[in-house]
Amino acid sequence: MTRAISLRDVTKTFPRNVVAVHRLNLDIAPGEFVVLLGPSGCGKSTVLRMIAGLEDITSGRLLLDGEYANHLPPGQRQLAMVFQDYALYPNMTSRQNIGFPLRIEAPRLDDGPRVNEAARLLGIEDLMDRYPAQLSGGERQRVAMGRAIVRRPTAFLLDEPLSNLDAKLRNRLRAEIATLTRHLGVTTVYVTHDQSEAMSLGDRVAVMRDGVLQQTGTARDVYRLPDNVFVAAFVGTPRINLLRATVYAPLDGRMSIDFGTQRIMLPQPLSDDHQLLRVQMGRPITVGVRSEAVRIAAPGEMRPSEALLNGVVQHVEYQGHESLVHVSTGARHAEVDGLEAPRPPVARGHGRRPRKHRVWRMPGRGGRSAPGARPGASEAAERAPEPPSPTPSGRVSDGLVVRAGMDVQPRLGERVPLLLDLDQLYVFDSEGRRISPAQGGRVPQLDR
Numbered sequence: 001m002t003r004a005i006s007l008r009d010v011t012k013t014f015p016r017n018v019v020a021v022h023r024l025n026l027d028i029a030p031g032e033f034v035v036l037l038g039p040s041g042c043g044k045s046t047v048l049r050m051i052a053g054l055e056d057i058t059s060g061r062l063l064l065d066g067e068y069a070n071h072l073p074p075g076q077r078q079l080a081m082v083f084q085d086y087a088l089y090p091n092m093t094s095r096q097n098i099g100f101p102l103r104i105e106a107p108r109l110d111d112g113p114r115v116n117e118a119a120r121l122l123g124i125e126d127l128m129d130r131y132p133a134q135l136s137g138g139e140r141q142r143v144a145m146g147r148a149i150v151r152r153p154t155a156f157l158l159d160e161p162l163s164n165l166d167a168k169l170r171n172r173l174r175a176e177i178a179t180l181t182r183h184l185g186v187t188t189v190y191v192t193h194d195q196s197e198a199m200s201l202g203d204r205v206a207v208m209r210d211g212v213l214q215q216t217g218t219a220r221d222v223y224r225l226p227d228n229v230f231v232a233a234f235v236g237t238p239r240i241n242l243l244r245a246t247v248y249a250p251l252d253g254r255m256s257i258d259f260g261t262q263r264i265m266l267p268q269p270l271s272d273d274h275q276l277l278r279v280q281m282g283r284p285i286t287v288g289v290r291s292e293a294v295r296i297a298a299p300g301e302m303r304p305s306e307a308l309l310n311g312v313v314q315h316v317e318y319q320g321h322e323s324l325v326h327v328s329t330g331a332r333h334a335e336v337d338g339l340e341a342p343r344p345p346v347a348r349g350h351g352r353r354p355r356k357h358r359v360w361r362m363p364g365r366g367g368r369s370a371p372g373a374r375p376g377a378s379e380a381a382e383r384a385p386e387p388p389s390p391t392p393s394g395r396v397s398d399g400l401v402v403r404a405g406m407d408v409q410p411r412l413g414e415r416v417p418l419l420l421d422l423d424q425l426y427v428f429d430s431e432g433r434r435i436s437p438a439q440g441g442r443v444p445q446l447d448r
């Protein structure tokens, strides 16, 4: 049996007027796997605890299979919760820990068959006579999962169940949890602040910020069509580049986006999405550029949908199959409130002065130097940036992060041309709402 879970206008206020969750609406279908994602303190655990009955709902309604359930004690909800800290009884073996809920529920029942079944599903048959102190973190979490599934709950509520484990084990257990819940066909609500975990699990992701639900959708939709700048910044690795800009839309000239030190002209005729930018004329906007939407390549290789910017290489993160190149364009980066860790500022050239005016060459392509911008496509070349200069705090403004294949090996301080795919540009208004691409219209593609 599985469960539909609905939250209708649910608010949770703690003493001293701490609003942990504000008017949250979420419908979870029977058998669905939904991930609650958001930074620390955004209210994810509180939502889960309200569903479990461990926290009272201040206002709004919880429905289980369409029935009002705010008043039901936890034991009557048939939901199983798993926490990050396992919470196993240290003086009980795995077998006793897993069987414990059954012994409480029905002391005379022979729990053997159900405990064995849980152990088999989790592949922990050989660990059943060990005590928690004799188990690794991953094994303990499997036992905790066993204790959750043994009661054959109608839904799983998992609160960061893997965050105490190392990265490799986390990946493995993540896949196991997804397989197990699918096999059991049980509704699952999974809380995490790790966006890569959220993207790899679950049918849908619900992104929260400051107690408010920002967006729900498949991982792909949330990545491709973020409703606002917060979702765009929270979902995706490396984090989306967010640049402050202004739209210029003269009646008798071409529309352009001005980044302060450089400007890109939008191709004519304007696409429907670019038309939407006209009303933003003169207002501050935020332009979002994912690292796969910009490439380091000679202007001669520019495609019709691309525009040129110039920048200076600040830092290169070697990743094996590719590099993440941080390039300073002189554009100002937009800050997003409520994100845990802003990108660390990049130290200027690891202590070395970037070499000024080094000309970028494409390795293995005849060492061609970058010619000027294509007429009409961009004003980048005429207004190329100077190497990054320190901010008043002494930090260098952080750069645009660009993915580069192994055939591109830029050096620190090198000036490089950046080809920006205008079809993959996101534009957010001064309130952070996505203007472009419009819903249902052209959407940036993941695959290139």
Ligand SMILES: Nc1ncnc2c1ncn2[C@@H]1O[C@H](COP(=O)(O)OP(=O)(O)OP(=O)(O)O)[C@@H](O)[C@H]1O
Binding pocket: 014, 015, 018, 019, 020, 038, 039, 040, 041, 042, 043, 044, 045, 046, 047, 193
């Ligand atoms: N019992 C409580 N009393 C007062 N405030 C609380 C209580 N529990 C949680 N809060 C507050 O409610 C807000 C949401 O907390 P919650 O634990 O739901 O966030 P979270 O997104 O799960 O965070 P984390 O990822 O760090 O666990 C926070 O500001 C927190 O300080």
